[in-house]
Every structure is written in structure tokens, then in C-alpha cells.
Amino acid sequence: MLSSTADHLFWMARYTERAENTARMLDVNLENSLMPQSDLQIGQGWLAQLRISELEPHFFKKYDAATQENVIDFMVMDADNLSSIASCLRAARENARAVRGSLTTEVWETQNMTWLMLQEHLKAGMHKSDPSQFFEWVKFRSHLSRGVTIGTMLQDESLNFIRLGTFLERADNTARILDVKFLAAHSDTVSVTSPQAEFYYWAALLRSVSGFEIYRKVYRDVITPARVAELLMLQGNMPRSLLACVNGVVQNLKDVRSDVSVATEQFAQDLCRELEGTSIDAILQFGLHAYLNRYLENINELGARLSNDFLVPMAAAEPA
Numbered sequence: 001m002l003s004s005t006a007d008h009l010f011w012m013a014r015y016t017e018r019a020e021n022t023a024r025m026l027d028v029n030l031e032n033s034l035m036p037q038s039d040l041q042i043g044q045g046w047l048a049q050l051r052i053s054e055l056e057p058h059f060f061k062k063y064d065a066a067t068q069e070n071v072i073d074f075m076v077m078d079a080d081n082l083s084s085i086a087s088c089l090r091a092a093r094e095n096a097r098a099v100r101g102s103l104t105t106e107v108w109e110t111q112n113m114t115w116l117m118l119q120e121h122l123k124a125g126m127h128k129s130d131p132s133q134f135f136e137w138v139k140f141r142s143h144l145s146r147g148v149t150i151g152t153m154l155q156d157e158s159l160n161f162i163r164l165g166t167f168l169e170r171a172d173n174t175a176r177i178l179d180v181k182f183l184a185a186h187s188d189t190v191s192v193t194s195p196q197a198e199f200y201y202w203a204a205l206l207r208s209v210s211g212f213e214i215y216r217k218v219y220r221d222v223i224t225p226a227r228v229a230e231l232l233m234l235q236g237n238m239p240r241s242l243l244a245c246v247n248g249v250v251q252n253l254k255d256v257r258s259d260v261s262v263a264t265e266q267f268a269q270d271l272c273r274e275l276e277g278t279s280i281d282a283i284l285q286f287g288l289h290a291y292l293n294r295y296l297e298n299i300n301e302l303g304a305r306l307s308n309d310f311l312v313p314m315a316a317a318e319p320a
Helices: 004-032 039-052 056-060 068-076 085-098 105-123 130-154 157-185 195-208 212-221 227-235 244-258 262-276 280-286 288-310
Strands: none
Touching: 004 039, 004 157, 004 195, 004 244, 004 288, 039 056, 039 068, 039 157, 056 068, 056 227, 068 085, 068 212, 085 130, 085 244, 105 130, 105 195, 130 157, 157 195, 157 227, 157 244, 157 288, 195 212, 195 227, 195 262, 212 227, 227 262, 227 280, 244 262, 244 288, 280 288
């Protein structure tokens, strides 16, 4: 497969996944803002959304305060923000258009229709009049895209590169959410000292990655920070856990391996084995923030290796 084709498929999937992840976090922040709390705590919640995506400096070049209206506007429709939902869905559509011949008609039409429908929703101001419904729509379109892709694409290299993009983006996002939320839980501006506040805080984090019901099935007990971290990091059968995502990368790399990708495949396997061989107690003793920072560095390194082996080099391709 041409590296340019693989690159477009990879980034089509990454941008679709990124749009969904952004919608998930905005929706949870919107729900949390309705809970009894101070204005400072509400503002910190919206500020955390920017920190997850490392967009805080860029945001404050255009806005004075991290209010609900400003953050939603910036993260939904700001064309200058390459991680906004509109920017991501536009990029996903443009990458799909560039490789229409490698996609089924259903996959292309899903991507194209999502972009066209987004224009109508933004024009109608749906993200302002009914933001929760808008975020649900974004998540649904991502689910639809993923389902149509898996259900209609030939299981060849094209699908492998799409799945690689999805798993890498998801791995990065889950780690960022965990890091920011755990740091915020120990800050002076977020109060999770009461049992009720603690439950809603960690339940919101689980909902942001569709993990609330899964947590109940796995632990059948009260929600604790350590178990939340364990579920989202080390549970291999949790779809958005770090281990599940890295394992997905490993499995798809096996199907596209080449003479030049041996070291990259070994790097991914080592990362997977590290997660499989550790425990949440060991991670917490090491320091969750330090561990997640190292993990994110490894994920970025893995993405760069994939680009060098199979895709257009990252410096000349899409921004990460």
C-alpha cells in the first residue's frame, strides 16, 4: 500500500475518534456544571477540558475566561483550533475523500454525510441551544462510522491502518483524561472530600469513557480512585483502557508488518507487556502522574515510529 494512502486512512480514523473524545468530555463537563458547586469549581472543570488537549495557551489568546460558552465555542466550532469538533470532522472527511477508492461506498457516505449534517447543526446553533443533544449526535456519528467501517470494509491493510489510528488516538485520550482528572482531584480548587462528591466526580470520569456500567460489572462495589485507574489502565477487556488500546495496536501491526517495522512492533509489544505485568499498586507507588507522562511519551514515540515505517513522516503530515 502507498504510504500516502495508509496515511489518509490512519488520520481519517484518528480525527473521527478525536471528535468523539472531545464530545464525550464536553458532555461530562456540561453535566458536572449543573451540580451544586462554586463558580471557581465550575471554571476549573472547563479549564480541565483545555488542559486535557493541551490547548490552554491557545485558548487564552482568543478568550479572557474559561466559561462554559467560551470553551464550548472553542472546542466545537473554532476553525483555528485543529482539535475542535468541526476541525476534526472536516479533516476526517478530507482524508476520506483523498482515498475514496480504498473505502466502501458506505464508509465514504457516512463521513461525507457527517460533515454535511454538521454544517446544518452549527448553522442552527444546536451546540448552543441543546449542547447535550449535539454531543450525543457527534458520538453517534463516530459509532456509526466505526461500525460501518468494520462491517463493510475488506479485512486487509486498509482496515488495519484505520484501526491503528483509532487505537492510538484512544490510547492518548484515555491517558490524558486520567492524568488531568487525578491531578484535579488533589488540587485545592476541586473538592471531592465528601462521599457524594467523590462518587459523582469519579462516576463522571467513567461516563466520559463509557466505563460506568463496566465498572459496576467488574467490581460490584463503591467507586474508588484506585479502581477507576485500574479499570482504565490495566483491564484488557475494557475497550478504552490503555492495555486494550495498545493490544489493538499490536494485533494490527502484525497484519501490516514489513522488514522495516520489526523494531516498531517490538516497541509496541514491550509497552503491552509492561502494562500486563504491572499492578495498580505498583503504578500508584511509582506515581500515577509520572507513569502516565511516561506512557504518553511512549505513545507519541509509537506514533512517530508508525509514521516513519508506513506513513508520511509526521513532520510533513497531520499534526498529532
